Each structure stands twice: as C-alpha cells, then as structure tokens.
Amino acid sequence: MRSFQSQPEQGVGEPRVKRPAEERGRIVMREGKPRPLFFTGKRPKRDRHSRRKVSFFHFRNYEPAFKYFTEQVLDADFVPTPTPTRATIKRGEEMSADYVCTPFKHIIGDYAAALEQGADVLVQVTGFCRLNYYGELQEMILRDAGYTDFQMLNFSYVASGKMRDYIAYCKKVVNPNLSVAHGVKNLLGAYRMVEHIDAFRDRYLANAGFEVEPGSFQRVRKEFISSMNAAKTNSDIEDGFRRSMDALDALATKKPADPVRVGIVGEYYTAQDPTSCLNLEQKLLDMGVELSNAMSISAFNLHFNIDAAQASISEYSTYDMGPTSTFNIAAAKRYAEAGYDGIVHIKSAGCTPEIDVMPVLQRLSRDYHVPVLFLTFDTQTSDAGLDTRLEAFYDMIAMKKVR
Amino acid sequence: MSLEFGRRADLADVRRVGIPRALLYYRYGIAWRTFFEQLGCEVVLDAPSDRATLETGDHLSVDECCLASKLFLGHVSALVDEGVDAVFVPSLMSYGRFETFCTKFQALPDLAENAFIVAGRRVRVISFRIDEPKGDAEEDAYLGLAARFGASRKEAKRAYKAAADAQRAYDASMAREQEKLVKGLSKLPEAERPLTILIAAHPYVSHDPFVGGVVEDALREQGACVLFADETDRSRALKRSYDFSHSIPWIVNRELIGSILMLHEHIDGIVLMSAYPCGPDSMCDDAIERCIKGKPILTLTVDAQAGTAGVETRVESFVDILSYQKKGGYLNA
Numbered sequence: 001m002r003s004f005q006s007q008p009e010q011g012v013g014e015p016r017v018k019r020p021a022e023e024r025g026r027i028v029m030r031e032g033k034p035r036p037l038f039f040t041g042k043r044p045k046r047d048r049h050s051r052r053k054v055s056f057f058h059f060r061n062y063e064p065a066f067k068y069f070t071e072q073v074l075d076a077d078f079v080p081t082p083t084p085t086r087a088t089i090k091r092g093e094e095m096s097a098d099y100v101c102t103p104f105k106h107i108i109g110d111y112a113a114a115l116e117q118g119a120d121v122l123v124q125v126t127g128f129c130r131l132n133y134y135g136e137l138q139e140m141i142l143r144d145a146g147y148t149d150f151q152m153l154n155f156s157y158v159a160s161g162k163m164r165d166y167i168a169y170c171k172k173v174v175n176p177n178l179s180v181a182h183g184v185k186n187l188l189g190a191y192r193m194v195e196h197i198d199a200f201r202d203r204y205l206a207n208a209g210f211e212v213e214p215g216s217f218q219r220v221r222k223e224f225i226s227s228m229n230a231a232k233t234n235s236d237i238e239d240g241f242r243r244s245m246d247a248l249d250a251l252a253t254k255k256p257a258d259p260v261r262v263g264i265v266g267e268y269y270t271a272q273d274p275t276s277c278l279n280l281e282q283k284l285l286d287m288g289v290e291l292s293n294a295m296s297i298s299a300f301n302l303h304f305n306i307d308a309a310q311a312s313i314s315e316y317s318t319y320d321m322g323p324t325s326t327f328n329i330a331a332a333k334r335y336a337e338a339g340y341d342g343i344v345h346i347k348s349a350g351c352t353p354e355i356d357v358m359p360v361l362q363r364l365s366r367d368y369h370v371p372v373l374f375l376t377f378d379t380q381t382s383d384a385g386l387d388t389r390l391e392a393f394y395d396m397i398a399m400k401k402v403r
Numbered sequence: 404m405s406l407e408f409g410r411r412a413d414l415a416d417v418r419r420v421g422i423p424r425a426l427l428y429y430r431y432g433i434a435w436r437t438f439f440e441q442l443g444c445e446v447v448l449d450a451p452s453d454r455a456t457l458e459t460g461d462h463l464s465v466d467e468c469c470l471a472s473k474l475f476l477g478h479v480s481a482l483v484d485e486g487v488d489a490v491f492v493p494s495l496m497s498y499g500r501f502e503t504f505c506t507k508f509q510a511l512p513d514l515a516e517n518a519f520i521v522a523g524r525r526v527r528v529i530s531f532r533i534d535e536p537k538g539d540a541e542e543d544a545y546l547g548l549a550a551r552f553g554a555s556r557k558e559a560k561r562a563y564k565a566a567a568d569a570q571r572a573y574d575a576s577m578a579r580e581q582e583k584l585v586k587g588l589s590k591l592p593e594a595e596r597p598l599t600i601l602i603a604a605h606p607y608v609s610h611d612p613f614v615g616g617v618v619e620d621a622l623r624e625q626g627a628c629v630l631f632a633d634e635t636d637r638s639r640a641l642k643r644s645y646d647f648s649h650s651i652p653w654i655v656n657r658e659l660i661g662s663i664l665m666l667h668e669h670i671d672g673i674v675l676m677s678a679y680p681c682g683p684d685s686m687c688d689d690a691i692e693r694c695i696k697g698k699p700i701l702t703l704t705v706d707a708q709a710g711t712a713g714v715e716t717r718v719e720s721f722v723d724i725l726s727y728q729k730k731g732g733y734l735n736a
Binding site: 096097098099100101104126128129130132133135136137140141144154156157159161316317318319320321322323325349350352353355356358359360362363366376 | 468501509518649650685687688689690
C-alpha cells in the first residue's frame with residue numbers, strides 16, 4: 001500500500017500527492033450528448049447491408065434461425081414465409097410432378113408464396129438424395145410459372161463443399177459487402193440458436209402431454225419462438241433461451257411415474273414439420289404421451305457420428321443404407337432399448353430411403369417387441385384417417401403397458 | 404472396405420454365386436459375371452422377369468417400393484430357390500459428387516437381407532461398397548471381395564482387370580453398333596428414313612423384357628427405328644450432361660440426358676420410360692420435359708398392371724402423331 005506519510009525522494013516536477021483528506025469532491029454535469037474522443041482508432045463503419053430480400057422455405061419452427069442467418073450473417077433483408085395454408089400446399093402440388101417427394105411440393109408452394117410477398121432471393125440447401133436437385137428444378141419450375149424476378153441461392157451449386165466457396169457464392173448472390181468476420185461470429189449464433197430450438201422442442205415434447213393448465217406449454221413455446229425471432233445478437237439468443245427454458249420448467253405438470261412413451265423417427269423433413277405430418281406431435285401429446293422426436297437439425301446435421309451409429313446397428317445393416325437410414329435405425333433401436341412403448345415412423349410419399357428402412361424396422365419391432373406405426377404423408381390436408389390410426393395405436397400400446 | 408489379403412477368407416466356401424437379373428445387372432452384369440468366373444466360381448443367372456417374379460417380389464417388399472426393386476427381390480428369391488450358395492448384391496453409392504446412384508442401390512444388400520428375414524427366409528448376401536468420394540474406390544472394392552474368396556492379390560487384380568475390360572468392351576461394342584445405325588440412318592434420303600425414336604430409360608427398365616420390352620416391341624411393330632439412350636458412349640454422355648444441369652446427382656440419369664443431347668438431331672421423338680415410382684426419374688423427367696425442346700416426348704410410367712394394352716395404345720398414338728407430323732401435318736397425309 002502506498003504511503004502518503006513520508007516521501008523523501010520526491011522530485012521537483014512531480015505533482016505533490018495530496019492527502020486524501022485534502023482532496024475535495026467535485027460534481028460536474030454538461031448539457032448535450034456524449035462527445036466521442038477525437039481519435040478513437042476506428043473509422044466509421046460503412047453500411048454493409050444488402051437490400052436483397054431473402055426468403056427461406058417453411059421448416060418446422062426454424063424460421064428464427066433462418067432469419068438470424070439472413071439478417072446477421074448475410075446481412076440482408078429477411079422476408080418471412082407465410083404460414084402454409086391449404087392454398088399454399090395446393091399450389092405447390094400443382095406446380096410439381098406427381099410423384100416427386102412431398103417436401104418438394106411443400107417447399108415450392110412456400111417459394112411461390114414468398115415471391116408474392118416480394119422476396120427476390122430464395123434459399124435452397126443441399127444434402128442428399130433428391131434434395132441435391134431440389135434447387136435447380138424448383139428454380140426452373142418457378143421461372144416457367146412466370147416468376148422471373150428472383151435469384152436462387154442454391155447451395156448445390158457449390159460443388160466443392162468448401163467454406164471459402166460458400167462465402168464467395170453468398171457474396172455473389174446476396175451481399176457483395178458481406179463481412180466475413182461478422183458473419184462467422186453470428187453463424188455461431190445461428191448454430192447455437194438451432195441447438196436451442198431443438199433442445200427446447202425436446203423438453204417440450206417430453207412434458208407437454210402432462211400440462212395442468214391447458215395451453216400453458218404452447219404459450220411458453222410461442223414466447224420462446226418470438227424471443228428467438230427478436231434476437232439481434234448472440235447474447236439475446238442465450239438470454240431468451242435460458243428464460244424460456246426456466247419458464248417451461250416452472251410450468252406445473254401431472255406426469256405419472258411411468259408414462260406412455262413414444263419415439264418418432266422418419267424422413268428428415270416430414271418427421272419434423274408439423275404442416276407436413278398434420279401436426280402429429282401435438283395430436284399424440286393431447287393423448288397424454290411422453291414424446292421424443294429423434295430427427296432435428298442438431299441431432300442429424302450437427303451432432304451425428306455416423307460411424308458410431310453404424311457400429312451400433314451392425315446386426316441390422318452392413319452398409320449405410322441411405323441419407324437418414326442409419327440415423328433412423330439407430331434411433332429406433334435406442335428407443336426400443338430404452339423401453340419406449342411405441343415407435344412412429346414417418347415418411348413422405350415415395351421416399352425411397354425410408355421405404356428401404358421399413359423392413360429393418362419391422363425386424364427391429366419383432367426383435368424388441370415394440371410396436372412400430374408406419375405413416376406416409378402426401379399433400380393431403382384431411383386428418384380424420386390419421387386421428388383414427390393414432391388413437392388405435394395409442395390404445396394398443398397403452399393396453400400393452402397395463403398388461 | 405480395406406483390403407484383407409492374407410486374412411481368413413470367409414467366402415471361400417461359396418462355389419455357386421447367384422446374380423439377380425435385375426437393376427444394375429443391366430449395367431454391370433458382364434463385369435460381375437466375368438469377375439466371379441475368374442475367381443473360379445460358378446455363376447448362376449435366373450430367368451428373365453415375368454409376372455411370377457413380380458408377384459414373389461411384391462410379397463417380399465413394402466407396398467410403396469418401386470416396380471424395379473420388387474422385381475429385384477423376386478429375382479433374388481428365384482436364385483435362393485435354385486439353391487445358390489450366395490447371392491451377389493453390391494452396394495453402389497457414387498463415383499463423384501454429382502455422379503451418385505439412387506439410394507436404392509446403396510441400400511440393396513441390407514434391404515434384401517432384412518426383407519428375407521422379415522419374410523422368415525434366409526439369404527446369404529455377398530457384397531461390396533463403391534463410394535469413391537469417401538474413398539471406397541471401385542478397384543479396392545473388387546479386390547477386397549476377391550480377397551474374401553481366398554484369392555491372392557495377383558489373382559484378384561487379374562480378375563478385376565478381366566471384369567472391367569469385358570464390360571468396357573461390351574459397352575463400346577453396343578455404342579459402336581448404335582453409332583453405325585445412326586450414321587446409316589442419316590445417309591438415307593429423307594423420304595425413306597424410318598421414324599427414329601429414342602428410348603430414354605434406366606437400363607433395367609428399357610432392357611427388361613417384362614417392363615420395357617413391351618414398349619420396344621410396340622415401337623418396332625409400328626415400323627419405328629429404336630435407339631437406346633443407355634447404349635451410347637457413356638463417358639461422353641456424362642460430360643455432355645453438365646451442359647444441361649449442374650446439380651442432377653444421379654449418374655445414370657446424367658448419361659441418359661447426355662445421350663439425348665448427343666442424339667437430338669438424329670431422332671424424331673423421345674420416349675421417357677420409368678418404373679413407378681422412380682425417385683430420380685420423378686425429377687429428371689420433369690426437367691427433360693421442360694428443357695429438351697423441339698422433339699415430341701412421350702412420358703410412360705410402367706406400373707405393375709396386368710396386360711400391355713394401355714402401353715401399346717399410347718405408343719401407337721405417339722407414333723401415329725409423329726408420322727403424320729413427318730408428312731407435314733394431318734392435312735397433307
């Protein structure tokens with residue numbers, strides 16, 4: 001500690017240290033706004049924002065992540081895709097070939113709706129199976145249908161799969177002034193947001209079937225999605241997530257000690273998207289079931305170790321059977337081993353890889369004595385048939401459980 | 404799969420190898436046969452598809468499977484009944500980023516095995532995996548399989564080389580034949596030239612007598628000259644297809660599209676044929692209809708229906724329209 005008592009070697013020019021007791025207090029206040037220092041070491045930021053109006057397709061409730069990606073990573077305007085209606089689906093169905101897979105029809109319907117909302121860049125991702133060709137064919141169909149004033153951000157065109165090429169492509173189509181440093185930072189935020197949306201969904205599905213106050217879980221979920229939608233920075237995402245998870249945990253439930261548990265596996269898009277599978281998750285929740293859905297972006301794209309999964313199902317398949325086949329078989333096996341009461345397998349009409357998974361699941365069902373309900377969804381909008389089948393399935397597994 | 408020379412040869416007891424006459428047999432059959440014959444196995448092929456094959460296959464498969472895969476399981480079943488030691492079902496995935504196969508071919512060995520187990524039967528499947536972008540090259544796959552038969556590295560290499568050469572020679576001869584035919588046609592004077600129709604379909608559809616045979620017969624009966632889109636120089640066709648599309652992921656469809664482009668000026672019409680419900684074709688046919696202009700296109704979906712009258716009528720009317728058009732419209736006929 002510095003002593004003020006004796007300072008024998010003090011130089012002449014140095015200010016004399018006042019005794020603390022001698023220093024009198026001073027209060028200052030000036031009018032007006034804070035003035036910056038004359039030189040802060042920073043040039044004013046140039047406006048990098050692009051006025052391109054980017055739109056995605058509708059996919060479960062990932063829209064906030066798409067929005068965040070567009071606004072914070074691509075730094076462009078985001079046009080939300082209108083909630084799909086019967087008309088949107090019908091439109092998509094009319095525009096596409098008869099037996100193309102169903103997500104294609106849903107997505108192209110969304111695109112047409114988004115273009116009518118004024119979007120001028122449509123984003124299509126790349127991946128596996130027919131998805132590789134979605135973007136190109138959809139662009140062709142939309143142009144033939146008379147929508148000319150748009151560009152496609154089709155990640156299938158980046159054949160190399162290198163980050164550098166993806167950035168160059170985004171710069172070319174959406175925003176030439178894109179800041180890479182800023183983009184990378186916020187891409188991490190988008191990544192976290194996707195993880196959070198999935199974590200929230202998993203918690204929701206596990207407990208929402210046992211809510212005490214009807215509609216309370218839905219309310220918290222809506223709040224969560226709107227807080228994600230409002231997020232502007234990475235910390236907004238974390239805050240919103242934490243708050244919503246706490247709110248979700250605070251809700252009263254009347255969960256029995258041993259509830260009926262159902263696991264959902266299936267085709268990537270249809271198994272997750274409520275519009276495609278006629279709100280199947282909610283229907284099951286309303287029956288009072290603890291649900292778990294294996295498929296999500298974070299489970300399949302971000303945290304999936306295919307070699308480990310393949311090893312875990314080696315008695316059922318020697319090779320990887322298709323894009324999501326190994327994932328689904330492994331997930332179904334996990335559910336069976338964890339003692340789930342039933343498994344629902346969801347696919348879109350004509351989905352080749354999921355059709356090929358079905359015999360494996362039939363075998364698994366036999367080996368583990370777990371009922372598997374196979375459901376195929378096309379662009380139908382009537383859910384009476386689905387209700388009957390779900391009720392029958394629920395009755396069967398509930399009775400089996402009691403016995 | 405890594406090479407396993409010198410390890411335990413777990414397939415050494417397999418003497419009679421069955422190859423189902425379905426799906427990619429029509430593309431790689433010669434290579435497969437030669438390969439197993441070189442390894443000293445007896446190769447058993449079952450009879451060409453007929454209604455009974457389809458019925459057996461239908462019982463073994465999930466309802467929504469495509470016609471071609473139902474036929475495939477029917478053929479496997481026929482081979483099992485014939486008492487072969489094992490059935491050869493490779494898992495083919497891809498030769499490049501946009502040169503992949505339908506996921507059906509990727510799943511085939513496991514699909515066959517599981518379908519049989521579900522039906523309470525057994526089938527011993529021998530298989531290999533080709534997925535070049537991930538490092539499972541074609542040659543390694545063949546050599547690895549030969550090693551499991553107890554072949555030495557030298558024998559394995561010889562067998563692979565013989566197989567690849569035989570297939571290449573066969574493909575080249577088919578392509579040459581068709582090229583000769585096209586040249587001969589173009590030399591004929593306009594008036595004498597028969598109607599030239601290109602059948603663009605997966606080889607297991609167009610060359611299977613039960614599926615595409617009907618269409619070919621109907622076309623020939625009408626006096627048309629039939630060309631096949633899969634009997635051209637495949638590597639040139641593949642290259643050409645990149646002019647058409649950047650992102651079509653299927654190698655077979657790419658080759659078909661490439662040869663449509665290559666033969667475009669020599670033909671009067673195109674028949675696009677697909678087995679219901681074919682995944683790759685569901686998108687590629689749409690694209691072809693939108694982008695290949697100037698030639699009439701008949702899209703035929705072949706179903707498991709009994710009877711061929713429906714197909715025949717469509718083909719006949721298509722040929723009629725084309726021949727009227729060739730004569731300068733209905734009024735000048």
